[in-house]
Amino acid sequence: xxxxxxxxxxxxxxxxxxxxxxxxxxxxxxxxxxxxxxxxxxxxxxxxxxxxxxxxxxxxx
Numbered sequence: 001x002x003x004x005x006x007x008x009x010x011x012x013x014x015x016x017x018x019x020x021x022x023x024x025x026x027x028x029x030x031x032x033x034x035x036x037x038x039x040x041x042x043x044x045x046x047x048x049x050x051x052x053x054x055x056x057x058x059x060x061x
Contacts, residue, residue: 004056011037 019025019033040060045052048059 004058006053007041007055007057007060008053010057 015030015034019030025033041052041055044050044055044059048055050059
């Protein structure tokens with residue numbers, strides 16, 4: 001059985017580690033990414049009839 005990777009922890013890790021620490025992104029860049037991903041997540045959640053926190057990475061395929 002394959003393991004389902006929840007999207008929320010992956011995104012949190014991306015924002016905390018990759019964007020802010022490794023890439024030294026500006027607050028405006030982080031906000032822009034956050035807003036775009038928020039729209040995607042809300043769209044996918046509505047389309048799949050799931051709560052945003054319950055979305056898995058494979059749900060965006």
